[in-house]
Amino acid sequence: MAIPVETFFLAPDGQGTLQARIQQMVAEGILSGRFRRGEKLPSSRRLAHHLGVSRITVTLAYTELLANDYLSARGRSGYYVSENAPEPPAFDAPRRGEDQVDWTHAIGQRFTGAVGVSRPKDWARYRYPFIYGQADPQLFDHANWRLCAVQALGVRDFAALTRDYYDQDDPDLIEFIVRHTLPRRGIIAKPDEILITLGAQNALWLAAQVLLTQRRVAAVENPCYPGLRDILQQSRCHMVPVPVDQNGLDPDALPDESDVIFTTPSHQCPTSSTMPLDRRRVLLDRAREMEALVVEDDYEFEMSFLKPPLPALKSLDTEGRVIYVGSFSKSLFPGLRLGYLVGSAPFIREARALRASVLRHPPGHIQRTAAYFLSLGHYDSLIRRMSKALHQRRRVMEDALARHGLEIAGRGAHGGSSVWMRAPEGVNTEVLAERLRARDVLIEPGAPFFSEAPAPRNFYRLGYSSIPVERIDEGIARLAQELAALG
Structure with missing residues (x-):
């Protein structure tokens, strides 16, 4: 070079x-x-x-x-x-001038220090990675994704690749979502009621920025997705944790002053509980009484391999109260960072303007590649292949957990890709995770999912989307051995 x-x-x-x-x-x-x-x-x-x-x-x-x-x-x-030139020093080389800025005073708002779920960057080298949300290279359709990317780079799609959409999105991708993706969830929407985002995280951030102020109250599930809690803290709203049970968020526990309710009814994060249809209707009635809005994160509905998914909360909404968050990143691969917001046109108009001021729009080439992958049927084939593999892995996982006497605290009634676990009282799963890592096993401690302090330390999550089926039993055996050693 x-x-x-x-x-x-x-x-x-x-x-x-x-x-x-x-x-x-x-x-x-x-x-x-x-x-x-x-x-x-x-x-x-x-x-x-x-x-x-x-x-x-x-x-x-x-x-x-x-x-x-x-x-x-x-x-x-x-x-x-020269190949014999001196090696750079292991320490940072001195700079020409020292930083004279008092950053403790200059930084007006801090975003560091949040407690999130972490995993080693080299997680793939571990033999027993019970981690959540990572793509399995053995299941992903590399060949057809590559062909779709090449097609999106063609002369015919030059405008889609190179143009500045400003605040708009790829019409082919929007059309597919309108005609195919949303109707499967019972949702009917028009193009001006849909906004493409950089994954579900970006969609949740846009919703929080548009809907919340320092004087408004956000009701959030407890435990919940740590990234959502960080977003709400950044919005400086009043955040109220609401406990979940085996059926997800309890509408009766919602505070009367709630302005926006955040929920994951299909597969609650992290417990994987599914909200029954009757409770979904009660939640909408409760939101109507409070004149509150509901942000529905419908992640993992595609992984319903045990029985068909229930209708989305948005499909039951007759008043425009529900804002729907969907994502292709979970079902395709996390690095795709492609999701979407569905809501009433006035809300989407504001979210579109905010997105344009921050990042304009997700890259046109990525949107067009995804549109081809979806419209040519590759996405449906991938979901069927993943569902079959996850179904088998879950069955092996549950058999191993039962055989070793480990307690399951929550699992998806319709499917999913993880199991929420409870260790015996007194066991710190952060300590457990460190001991297991030395034995080539990765788990996710549960404390970061809780809002209260101190958080319960004896919960943990086991994902099975990234571990081959033949390794599950031995990984669970090692987990059981370490739990026994801890007491």
Whole structure:
């Protein structure tokens, strides 16, 4: 790789001869790690022209660096950073100037410090990864996704690839959602009632920003998705945790002052409980009494392999109170970051304007690729293949858990890809997770999902979307052994 000549600058207040300053500039680039072994330097002619010095000055500097083994010469090819050049130091190289900004005072609002679910970046190397929400490379349809991406790059779709939609979205993707995706959930919507987002997280953020103020009250499930709790804290609204039971959010526990209710009725996060149809109707009646809005995160409805999913809360809504959040990222792959909001036109208009001011729109190429993948039937085939595999994994998981006497605290009545677990009282699942990691097993401690402090420490989640079926039994056996060792 060649080092761009534009990265070379001579400090106007530098000391010493031009030759020494050029020599020092190159040496500092190597010692700081900016220039790496084997990379090609600009020719002496190009660097001299760029710096406004004579070519002989650059040549002499290069020759001195060559003698000190910082550089090497390759015939007529030019100068390269030597394979014997000094290694950059393990510590951060000193900067030219110290930061003089008092960031504790300058930062007006803080977003760090949130407690979320974490997993090792190298989770795939663990033999027993009971983690949630990651794509299984053995199940994903690489070949057809690649073909759809190539098709989206074609001349016929040049406008979809390159144009600035400003606040609009790919019409092909919107049409598919209107005609195919939403009707499967019992939802009828018009194009101006749909907004494409960068995944469900972005959709929830847009909804919170549009609907909430510092004076409004948001009711949120407890336990719940930690990312939603972070979003609501950033909005500075009044957040009220509402307990969930085996049927999800309890409408009778909602505070009367609630302005917006956030719920995951299909597969409650993280307990996987499913809200029955009667409770869904009661929740809508309760929202009507309070004149509250409901934000329905309908994630994982596609993974209903035990029995068909119940109608979405949005499909039962006759007053426009429900704002629906859907996502393709969970069912395709997390890195896709593609979701959508469905709501009344006045709400979508505001969310569209907010999205345009922040990021314009999700990339056109990604939207068109997804539109092809969906419309050509590849998505439905993938869902069928995933459902079959998850069904088998869940059966093996439940058999192993029963055989080892481990307690299940919640599981999806219709399917899903995880099981909510309860360890014996006194067991800290964060400690358990660390012990298991040393044995090549990954689990997710449950404390980050709870709103109260101190949070219960004996809950944990086991995902089965990323672990081969033949490894589940041994992974559960190791989990049981560590639980026994903890008491």
